Amino acid sequence: MERIDKVHGTFEKRITDAQKTTVSAAVIRRLPRYHRYLGDLLREGTLRISSAALSKLMNVTASQIRQDLNCFGGFGQQGYGYNVKYLYGKISELLGVNEGFRAVIVGAGNLGKALAATHMFERRGVERIAMFDVDESVVGTRICDLDVYHVDELRDFCQKNGVSIGVLTVPKEAAEEVVATLVEAGVKGIWNFANMELKPPSPDVIVENIHLGDSLMKLCYELKTSAEG
Amino acid sequence: MERIDKVHGTFEKRITDAQKTTVSAAVIRRLPRYHRYLGDLLREGTLRISSAALSKLMNVTASQIRQDLNCFGGFGQQGYGYNVKYLYGKISELLGVNEGFRAVIVGAGNLGKALAATHMFERRGVERIAMFDVDESVVGTRICDLDVYHVDELRDFCQKNGVSIGVLTVPKEAAEEVVATLVEAGVKGIWNFANMELKPPSPDVIVENIHLGDSLMKLCYELKTSAEG
DNA sequence: TAGATTGTTAATCGATTAACAATC
């Protein structure tokens, strides 16, 4: 740990320099996976790990790991490797874990309920603060400690509570209108499960489209191809 | 339609030739998206579309579309473009839609229920035929027209019913054991929602790992970066 | 110091785009 502290000063400088250039989408996509593996290692009590060891674990090249991490700064030490706790912390920081983003789930159907029930959000420092629906039979109830409000209140609620993320689990017909409301209320990130592709409604709004069906199709393709070959 | 028929014979030959060489993972990943867009066009009654028009719709280059489709054969016609219905059918075929794969959902928790409730499977020609759990309070009930059996019966059931796909929505502690059972029973595809990475337990078993948390993290990263920049 | 392992540059590989001849 002492060695890590010693170089801290130079780290910070290098990080700042590296972040000036934008990081490729391929690297960003891999960051959450690093974060997961490092979290596991941390829980197992591993103190340090080399790019070679991590590469074996994750089934990627050591070169790629070093290259990826160096987009953001020098997080390791020659002759030593990476301090797991430190690296995990740095990647957490990069990914915005514990930025304190607040999320609402719009759509209290099966998927909305399933997402409300997971620990996915809190584990990543994202706070779910409410659910919304139009169905009068669920409005007013509580689902997994979350109050369910009517969509009519969505705009005001988001504005008042500084919501940054809207999780969309509504039917696709309702999606466009809900998004417009969210954006009006200043929500900057849309996590879209509505089974249709949402174009970013404004350049400063981030949309992440989820298409589970695409993944099922890929599985079918590979099943079919594997059976043929 | 007549023009399409005329060239059918040559199509088939070209397809066979093209499929000999393996298609890159990048292309495969894009196929389901083409399938979605073409399905939409078909429902709207569009008869033909050029790579240029489709590229505008999908926000990719026309070159990429032509290049991608030609991995599998010449599906279009010079001077005409692509017949939507024909191309949709071809991509459906490629992806294994209506191969009649049978699936079971293991884990009747919130996510299992949510997946059982969607039309995702039937829309892609995959038949859900049962659910499994260990919780005695759900075993014996029916969820969305699916019987819920005890996991003890999983092996026999899959063997008897020729199940190809196992959808894993169990806690990660239970995942390894369930996978072993599925593989024993001849299941060849695992759609894994168990929040841990599953290595293919045997070379002829296909695993598709879903990590919704990674997607949420990417959204957070982009939110954070967009706010900074 | 000697050994280990990073950070980083250079080489390779693959994927995307551009261009155009073939052809409907």
Add this chain to the structure above:
DNA sequence: TAGATTGTTAATCGATTAACAATC
């Protein structure tokens, strides 16, 4: 035939891997 648009080759671009000097 003339116009349109594919299929396909060649050029470009970017991402991955290899290699090694820097350094802990």
